[in-house]
Amino acid sequence: xxxxxxxxxxxxxALAAVAARLFLGLAxxxxxTCNGAWISALIGGLLAQPWAFCVCRFKPRGKAxxxxxxxxSLLDAAGVLSAVNRSAGYLxxxxxxxxxxxxxxxxxxxxxxxxxxxxxxxxxxxxxRIAPALLLVVALLQWPYYRPAWLCPILGSGxxxxxxxxxxxxxxxxxxxxxxxxxxxxxxxxxxATLIPxxxxxxxxxxxxxxxxxxxxxxxxxxxxxxxxxxxxxxAPLYLQLPMIAFWFAGLFHLVLCELFxxxxxxxxxxxxxxxxxxxxxxxxxxxxxxxxxxLPAWIDAVAPWAYPAVGALxxxxxxxxxxxxxxxxxx
Amino acid sequence: MExxxxxLRSQLTGALSKDVETFRALLNSPVNSDAQFxxxxxxxxxxxxxxxxxxxxxxxxxxxxxxxxxxxxxxxDMVPDMDYLAQNxxxxxxxxxxxxxxxxxxxxxxxxxxxxxxxxxxAALLETxxxxxxxxxxxxxxxxxxxxxxxxxxSLRTNMTLLRRYVPSPRLITECLxxxxxxxxxxxxxxLEGTAKPEIVDAVRSRxxxxxxxxxxxxxxxxxxxxDSPWALLPQLLETERPDRAASCLMEGQVAILAxxxxxxxxxxxTLFHQLHASDDSFARWQYGSFLRLIRVxxxxxxxxxxxxxxxxxxxxxxxxxxxxxGSIAEARANVPxxxxxxILIMEFSFYxxxxxxxxxxxxxxxxxxIVGALILGQAAVSASIISPILIIIVAITxxxxxxxxxxxxxxxxxICRLFVIALGAALGLYGVCLAAFVMLISxxxxxxxxxxxxxxxxxxxxxxxxxLLRLPVWLQRRPMFFAANxxxxxx
Numbered sequence: 001x002x003x004x005x006x007x008x009x010x011x012x013x014a015l016a017a018v019a020a021r022l023f024l025g026l027a028x029x030x031x032x033t034c035n036g037a038w039i040s041a042l043i044g045g046l047l048a049q050p051w052a053f054c055v056c057r058f059k060p061r062g063k064a065x066x067x068x069x070x071x072x073s074l075l076d077a078a079g080v081l082s083a084v085n086r087s088a089g090y091l092x093x094x095x096x097x098x099x100x101x102x103x104x105x106x107x108x109x110x111x112x113x114x115x116x117x118x119x120x121x122x123x124x125x126x127x128x129r130i131a132p133a134l135l136l137v138v139a140l141l142q143w144p145y146y147r148p149a150w151l152c153p154i155l156g157s158g159x160x161x162x163x164x165x166x167x168x169x170x171x172x173x174x175x176x177x178x179x180x181x182x183x184x185x186x187x188x189x190x191x192x193a194t195l196i197p198x199x200x201x202x203x204x205x206x207x208x209x210x211x212x213x214x215x216x217x218x219x220x221x222x223x224x225x226x227x228x229x230x231x232x233x234x235x236a237p238l239y240l241q242l243p244m245i246a247f248w249f250a251g252l253f254h255l256v257l258c259e260l261f262x263x264x265x266x267x268x269x270x271x272x273x274x275x276x277x278x279x280x281x282x283x284x285x286x287x288x289x290x291x292x293x294x295x296l297p298a299w300i301d302a303v304a305p306w307a308y309p310a311v312g313a314l315x316x317x318x319x320x321x322x323x324x325x326x327x328x329x330x331x332x
Numbered sequence: 333m334e335x336x337x338x339x340l341r342s343q344l345t346g347a348l349s350k351d352v353e354t355f356r357a358l359l360n361s362p363v364n365s366d367a368q369f370x371x372x373x374x375x376x377x378x379x380x381x382x383x384x385x386x387x388x389x390x391x392x393x394x395x396x397x398x399x400x401x402x403x404x405x406x407x408x409d410m411v412p413d414m415d416y417l418a419q420n421x422x423x424x425x426x427x428x429x430x431x432x433x434x435x436x437x438x439x440x441x442x443x444x445x446x447x448x449x450x451x452x453x454x455a456a457l458l459e460t461x462x463x464x465x466x467x468x469x470x471x472x473x474x475x476x477x478x479x480x481x482x483x484x485x486x487s488l489r490t491n492m493t494l495l496r497r498y499v500p501s502p503r504l505i506t507e508c509l510x511x512x513x514x515x516x517x518x519x520x521x522x523x524l525e526g527t528a529k530p531e532i533v534d535a536v537r538s539r540x541x542x543x544x545x546x547x548x549x550x551x552x553x554x555x556x557x558x559x560d561s562p563w564a565l566l567p568q569l570l571e572t573e574r575p576d577r578a579a580s581c582l583m584e585g586q587v588a589i590l591a592x593x594x595x596x597x598x599x600x601x602x603t604l605f606h607q608l609h610a611s612d613d614s615f616a617r618w619q620y621g622s623f624l625r626l627i628r629v630x631x632x633x634x635x636x637x638x639x640x641x642x643x644x645x646x647x648x649x650x651x652x653x654x655x656x657x658x659g660s661i662a663e664a665r666a667n668v669p670x671x672x673x674x675x676i677l678i679m680e681f682s683f684y685x686x687x688x689x690x691x692x693x694x695x696x697x698x699x700x701x702x703i704v705g706a707l708i709l710g711q712a713a714v715s716a717s718i719i720s721p722i723l724i725i726i727v728a729i730t731x732x733x734x735x736x737x738x739x740x741x742x743x744x745x746x747x748i749c750r751l752f753v754i755a756l757g758a759a760l761g762l763y764g765v766c767l768a769a770f771v772m773l774i775s776x777x778x779x780x781x782x783x784x785x786x787x788x789x790x791x792x793x794x795x796x797x798x799x800x801l802l803r804l805p806v807w808l809q810r811r812p813m814f815f816a817a818n819x820x821x822x823x824x
Contacts, residue, residue, distance in 0.1 A: 008792060009792065084763075087763070088760065088761075088763040091648070091649065091761060091762060091763060092648035092649055092761045092762075092763075093648070093760065093761060093763065101760075101763075104756070104759075104760060104764070104767055105767065108767055108770065108771045111771060111774075112770075112771065112774040112775075115774055115775065115777070115778030116778065118777070118778070118785075118792075119774050119775075119777040119778030120774065120777075121777075122777035122778075122785065122787060122791035122792060123770075123773050123774045123777045123791070125790075125791040125792065125793070126773060126777065126787065126790065126791045127773075129790070129791075241652055242652055242762075245762055245766070246762075246766060249762075249763060249766035249767070249770075250766060250769075250770060253766070253767065253770040254770075257774070
């Protein structure tokens with residue numbers, strides 16, 4: 001089985017994944033940017049856009065870039081799996097063994113990846129259409145609790161942190177949008193590249209909404225504090241959590257599936273003789289094992305600032321040394 | 333057996349006695365008492381009329397074959413041949429000549445009559461089918477409040493006529509095929525030329541021709557043999573017993589498959605949205621049609637998710653429920669000895685049991701089932717504190733949601749999905765329900781119907797009429813469906 005995806009569904013998969021990854025990274029994982037997280041998301045989007053255009057338009061040759069992106073996707077997917085696990089544990093299953101929480105998502109992701117890329121992309125396409133409606137419900141429910149004043153000071157911890165957040169964001173974008181490397185033919189490379197800033201914009205709005213729910217000191221607490229603030233809708237009544245929980249889990253599931261699928265398909269690009277189902281199995285198993293490591297958050301944190309410079313440099317080097325595969329269709 | 337195969341593959345020899353002997357052997361006559369061989373003479377030439385009693389219309393044979401041959405006088409010097417017989421003697425509208433034994437035999441067992449002539453290497457095949465068949469009647473499973481009421485019957489010929497009545501156009505093509513190696517079944521592929529996409533027609537035709545099963549018992553078997561994902565829970569072809577609905581699908585560019593002895597038609601390709609449509613929608617004004625569709629969609633969602641959500645919320649996330657509701661649930665469950673999962677499974681099983689019993693039970697005692705269901709399950713189970721009253725409400729609403737779905741097979745598929753949601757909801761709470769929904773969504777996204785994505789025109793996006801979940805006014809529905817030949821070519 002060859003893991004593949006057409007360019008149109010790949011765009012939607014990347015859109016859903018990038019928006020979710022930036023939100024997860026900036027609103028929950030990284031507290032350094034504080035109130036300026038939404039600006040970091042926008043900076044990351046702008047930084048990653050030229051890279052996405054190069055990848056979609058010129059299709060760099062060689063196996064080094066797919067291999068690096070596969071590794072980054074794998075690491076990121078493990079991190080997202082860990083976030084799924086912690087979210088499920090926070091909700092009600094805090095006494096369940098970790099494996100019992102990891103395995104269902106892993107098996108589900110494997111099953112979905114075996115349906116191949118178009119199913120992944122069409123699923124994201126539907127999610128992109130359902131999500132605004134769900135978000136509208138969430139926003140309406142928590143409307144009385146938004147405090148725009150809590151967005152201040154806008155620069156949060158300062159410019160240097162915001163810029164570092166931007167570079168980290170660009171790295172997350174590269175791994176979340178690795179799926180853009182997969183289509184054999186790109187019918188609209190510019191559209192694919194434009195969706196990166198759009199996804200970053202969506203993410204910035206979500207982060208800003210989240211920041212308006214809790215004052216800055218609270219948002220800089222631990223991961224679970226921030227998840228609590230997210231799922232409890234700040235100070236909204238508990239029974240209003242349901243739409244937010246559905247929104248949160250659906251976003252995470254799409255993100256983890258997109259990254260695992262991209263990882264598996266890129267591994268197949270590197271080892272061409274491997275069957276797609278085997279690749280998916282290897283990637284899911286590796287992600288499950290990685291996500292159980294205690295050192296994983298530290299690894300992700302250490303890799304994040306260097307991911308985008310490494311990917312960017314490798315893309316440039318690949319294109320200079322080996323050139324690109326030219327027959328991309330002209331801009332429609 | 334080998335001898336039989338050899339005879340079957342042979343051609344008529346022209347020696348009447350030898351040819352008749354071949355047919356006697358192949359039809360196991362005289363053990364098969366309904367295989368009839370009637371000899372007669374026409375101007376000195378011996379003829380044999382072969383037919384199956386009951387399958388062929390005796391009156392037609394008597395009046396237009398036997399009497400026609402007996403009463404016809406020929407010039408003295410004339411030796412009649414098969415062409416003369418077919419053109420001047422036999423007074424049957426449809427008549428063809430054939431020399432292959434296998435083909436002649438295949439036609440005879442379906443009710444046609446073969447006339448063999450001594451000295452002639454061809455037989456005349458006459459359309460004399462006249463077996464007993466049910467009259468066109470009201471539909472049983474796809475009732476509508478307004479609109480046409482008649483449904484397909486078991487006779488293929490009648491069904492084709494019904495279809496032609498609703499689509500009186502010379503562009504309506506009805507291709508006849510035979511499927512099944514050992515026992516052939518006549519199948520008709522119907523489509524509107526110029527409206528149905530040739531690629532789709534070719535795909536369906538090649539799948540029908542590619543059926544390699546020894547026997548095909550009607551459209552149910554055909555459906556399983558030609559669908560894209562036989563392991564998927566939901567059907568990828570639409571089964572309808574309404575000729576008006578089949579005709580409407582033909583006019584949208586879909587193809588219909590009819591089969592002998594099947595009182596329904598299979599429609600391909602279909603999407604998830606077709607499974608939620610009913611004939612009423614088109615007959616009613618657009619506001620009513622849209623409203624009814626929204627009810628159906630809500631019914632589908634309730635049917636799949638309500639019990640799973642109930643168990644997830646009450647078992648794991650009580651804090652997400654309003655306080656007054658928690659009090660009611662706790663009070664209702666105070667004396668129930670079972671966990672909620674057991675309660676739900678008992679009720680679901682009982683519900684399916686009543687459902688299945690109601691389908692199989694003779695009509696005369698069917699009313700007893702309502703009493704059993706209402707009394708035993710409703711009242712007695714609550715009085716005995718086996719089930720909480722709230723759960724009965726949940727299961728009843730779930731059942732109603734399921735009954736709102738027009739397609740029977742699709743409804744059963746959703747019931748199985750519901751069990752999946754219940755299992756994950758019971759094991760993992762809301763996380764499990766979300767995971768189940770996600771897996772089902774991706775599975776739906778991966779399904780295809782004759783190559784058309786099952787969730788199109790939403791995912792992937794395709795040009796379409798405003799006639800999916802909502803049915804906007806007819807005057808806005810100008811665009812042909814994306815799978816039609818004249819539909820705008822999908823851009824992606």
